[in-house]
Amino acid sequence: MFDPTLVSDLQVVAAKNPAIDLVLTQHGGHVGYFSSKTGQHQANDPDPWWAWNRILDWVKQQ
Known part of the structure; x- marks a missing residue:
């Protein structure tokens, strides 16, 4: 969970690092609901x- 203003920074970092899969959702997220x-x-x-x-x-894609 993070401040939504960080989304653009997260996108930049994820784009530069192939080990990061950034998934942005309208509701919920990596910790569930x-x-x-x-x-x-x-x-x-x-x-x-x-x-x-x-x-x-993610596992299916690997």
Whole structure:
């Protein structure tokens, strides 16, 4: 979790380092959701295992 003003700096760093895969999302992120099922529904997100599924996506790409 970080201040959104850092996004451009993170993009620059990630672009220069092939070991970094930067994933920016509208809601949630690498630590999953600090919310309930109701909060997830309000965010219109159907994926209750977001963080785990991003890890599996990354593994499939390797």
